[in-house]
Amino acid sequence: MNIDKPYIIAEMACSHEGQVALAKKIIDAAGGAGANAIQFQVWTADEVIVRHSPDYNKLKNIELKREEWVCLLNYTRDNWPNLSIIACVYDEESINFCEKIGVDAYKIHAADLSNPKVLSSVARTNKRIDLSIGAATLNEIDLAIKHLRSESDSTIWLMYGYQLFPTSVNSLNLEFMKKISNLYGLTVGYQDHCDADKDEAFWLPAAVFGMGINVIEKHLTHDRSLKGLDHESALNPSEFKKFVSMINTISISRGSGSPREFNEDEKKYRKYSRKSLVARHDLNQGSEVKSNDLIALRALKLGLPPDSIAMIEGKKLKKDILVHDLVTIEDLQ
Template sequence: MRKVCIIAEAGVNHNGDINIAKNMVDVAKKAGVDYIKFQTFVPEKLVSRYAKKAEYQKKTTDVAESQLDMLRKLSLPEDAFVSLKEYCDEVGIGFISTPFDLESIDFLEKLGMDFWKIPSGEITNLPYLEKIAGTRQKVILSTGMSDIQEIKNSVKVLENNGTPNIILLHCNTQYPTPFEDVNLSAMNTIAKETGKEVGYSDHTKGIEVPIAAVAMGATVIEKHFTLDKNMVGPDHKASLEPDELKKMVSAIRNIEKAIGSGVKEPTTSEIANKTVVRKSIVAACKIAEGDILSEMNITTKRPGNGISPMKWHEVIGKAAPRDFNEDELIEL
């Protein structure tokens, strides 16, 4: 069974409150995900004072404030991430945080994580990619807003600077993503063009698309979640609530089992059905010993514990070795 790595994206849905962040850790653990992911950034190093908000951000936050002001409200200090990492270790869930500036890369490297998660917005940030690659640690890279050549370019930068262990996540960065813009088939294109393992980072409403992505071969799924979609903040509306997150994880685990080995053969659970639903060659009427078996006196009926109908032409023309009653299994 192929195990899918499920990342529950807390992002900034803690609204800058460490207590909310810890509650989210509990929710993610209960849902059964592998990792909970946060975002680490120094607001002044991430955006300029002139940076505007995305349209989806304007709809769910104070329209008058700048993107910088919004991010200041949503950021957590370094000691909060130290506390969150310790709490994740305590409850038994993987901790990941995405760095959004070079300073945060240094901090998170010292804090220690199983892998780097690079967001879509940094896929063309050469200094950032080089610094991450220099750590020589596994990378999961989201590819939203990019074309295949940009993906190949970023992969080349990572590989040339010491990091060949890369998983690429197909992604659309619109919050929420319209279903007609998901283009899950692009996941297969990315795999074919780069030779890398692929996954999917989802921003659609609901849980159907990430489940479908697993069925199509995704080995990593990333999905935003929140404690309450009605909370104020840029990402809450496009996030799953706790019960939805749990349902998504359960469905993905079921799909993992359902994908199977690819070998087509009867399974243990269905072997007993063969004799019940398959057919055998039986007497269509009374047959006397020595009668020639023909389409007039034999037929096929359940159960399937006699001569297989696939041997029909081998049976036709043979002499009955004994008397047979109607519906009795033919024996030769």
């Protein structure tokens, strides 16, 4: 299944800093910008990382309680009913919790691409699965898809990209997305992790969308200047709104790829720019039209196109025609 319209996912990640109030600001920014989905990372530190890791305490300090996630889900449903909720999950208990509260889709992080317990648990929900394939081999991707397919017919989107806080443009292989989409016949999305302080945070996803990749995941924070967790690739609310507008504008301009009737602007352009056959000099009634009597020029309105000169040549005129006036079929005997 391939979607033909932009689908923009606002990735909250850890930008909530463990505070429900900040998470609500991010949700409001996503909904207000017109994103299609908000992505929650639902986890407990003990199920993600070893306790002797230097990152353990950092994660433990921002870990949201289950009741806080329920609050955020209800807040989203009440205030932004058109905003789908995607849960990025890392363990079976969190998956079971997300099923109870009713999320719309799941993200499987590349960290669990070869984790059969997580793959199976998500597959059994029968909801859409966004499978992250950042820094994964074709064999790992292939095995993960086969595992999911063995347990479910859920829609699978393959999400390319990875976080290096931020990710350099030199580290990307965007053409791989087209190859992997053709290989599996699946929708492929782009997870952008470029430096949010640089212009590439806008033009690189725009280029990806121009390639025909319609699912774009973009990090969103409440205030990047505070340099909190996951801030490196995250846009501020005003920037994110501009980003969504940019993608939607590109979508309108990209069109359908099929021929269509001219719109009014195209008709005006044709009338203004196309050349028509006009008299090169004054022509008299009864004279026989020769090719050197005509010239193709832009006129005040469209007449006969230049390639219709054979229809006119050798015909006699019914009336006088002044220099640079149109020569039409009605003017001929």
